[in-house]
């Protein structure tokens with residue numbers, strides 16, 4: 137199942153936080169940053185493949201949804217910049233829109 141490994145990673149991160157006496161909420165913190173980044177990676181890869189929906193298993197997890205959406209946005213921004221004349225004018229600098 138797509139994203140299951142990342143959802144399990146988040147569950148492990150939350151257990152670690154509880155063991156350390158921390159509270160678990162929907163915030164991205166030092167415990168949940170790893171699963172957030174993996175969700176970002178998956179969102180980027182999904183966008184490359186043309187997938188437009190996050191994994192169903194992410195639906196109740198704002199940390200994973202935001203990571204996945206950030207990954208999609210990163211791919212979209214890179215694709216736009218690669219096709220932008222202003223970003224590819226030979227100076228090596230992004231245009232005023234993407235800079």
Ligand SMILES: [Zn+2]
Pocket residue numbers: 216217220221222223230231232233234235
């Ligand atoms: Zn540009």
